[in-house]
Amino acid sequence: MKQKILFFLLVLVAFVACKDDDDNGFDVPVEFRKISFDPVPGGALMRYRLPADLSIFGVRARYKDAYGRELVKEGTYLTDTLLLSGFAEARTGELVQLTFLDNNLKESAPIEMTFDTQDAATVALFDNLTVNPFWGGFNVTYTSPNIVEGTVHIFYVGTNPTTKEEDNILVGSFPILEGGDTLNFELKQALDELKVVVRTDDFEGNQVKMKIYEGIDALAMEMLSPDQFAFSYPSDLKIEDEPHEIGVKYLFDGKKKGANYRKNYQKGERYKFGTWVAGPNAFGERFVIDFGTPKVPAMLRGDVFLYHGYTYPYANPDWPDPNKDMFVCTLWNAVYTSRCPAKIKVYGTNAVDPKIVSLNECTLLYVLDDDPGWSNFWSNAWCRFADYEYGPVERQAAFKNKDDKDFEAADPICLEMKCNYSGEAFRYVFFIVEDTYCSNRWGNPIYEENHLEYITFDELEVFVKMENE
DSSP: OHHHHHHHHHHHHHHHHHHHHHHHOBOOOGGGGOOEEEEEBTEEEEEOOOOSOTTEEEEEEEEEOTTSOEEEEEEETTOSEEEEEOOOSOOSOEEEEEEEEETTOOBBOOEEEEEOOBOOHHHHGGGGOEEEEEBTEEEEEEOOOSSOOOEEEEEEEEEOTTTOSEEEEEEEEEEOOTTOEEEEEEOSSOOSEEEEEEEEEOTTSOEEEEEEEEEEEOBOEEEOOGGGSEEEOOGGGBOOBGGGTBSGGGGGSSOOTTHHHHHHHHTTOTTOOOBEEEOSSOTTOOEEEEEEEEEOEEEEEEEEOOOOOOOOOOOOTTSOOTTSOHHHHHHHTTOGGGGSEEEEEEEEEOOSOTTTSOGGGSEEEEEEEOOOBHHHHHHHOTTTTSSOTTSSSOGGGOGGGSOHHHHHHSOOEEEEEEOOOOSOOEEEEEEEEEEESOBTTTSOSSOOTTTTOOEEESEEEEEEEOOOO
């Protein structure tokens, strides 16, 4: 009888031991547990090691995120890192429960470890975020870490047009960009001083952080008349040809949109343009505006022709065509927009001689760095609706078929070169054109539409910061 009881007890112990093994899972070799954690923005990067022995299939991590939600992340033998995300502000000592999985996906006994995190991008961007005055509004500049997630929302405090009461007016929502971004905003409401609200959300819609920036000056600009500055550039680029009405005086005559050209072709004089062209070899040269005394630059605005709908003649200058106006053929090469800047920079300086001062000693105020290629011109260029017969404008929209009222009502086509604002005043500003549009028009990488490097604006308007009255 005693032997039977002893045997029964041994069987019971064995059964309990097996039950304990089932509850606790399989045992994990020590070398599999070489785990470390590197804090990263918004979480931690867990590093683990699963040797070539494929009896261990993967690892499973259980933890709570910043909002108390239970998260489960899994990694396999195919990699050696696992991102534990879901955090906003930096934290220390966050608990994680780890188990290993065998090839049958059976879990091992759990082990507990801790990890630290860094501020997520939704928090970190506020460390280097500035709200700056800008022309007619403000801009927001921030830097962010290399791991980004979330959205930044920009508001200003103004009058709600529906309720007529003070409210936060949303001006834009943007994904947070790796490395940072600069966002410019123009406001329809006139305000003497701005209050700006910046808020970040994660991609699951959780509001992470909000900050208010007050006392932002609202910048206003005023246009200078041509007698309030001097304009100069190298003499070998100047084209003064009155029979075709090409010259610098047309750049500041107040006539935009090709108004001079329009009046001339209405009188049957299609090759009198009433505009400004510089070249050849105008790329890389400096076109200098001298204020006489330092002023805070606000904007240069370059206007170009509307779509008038007449063709510009073409002839190879190496084989002059006696039946064509070779001056016009060379000037436009049949494509007006091929003389419109695609890459241009504006600088400010107080150097004694702005024509020779090193660019490294000047302040970069504006950059347009557009793709000059044909496909981008057609889709995105600021001047794509200007005077080009094969451009994206519909033929019936040509202003040669419209009356003066329609022409005057049409919006100008212009490049607004708004200057970065620091409050610094400069005696000189100058622009440098590096390329124009419609290069490689026929898909030939060798062919260049503007190989002689001409540039044009129909009108140039100069703006500076409006002085307080």
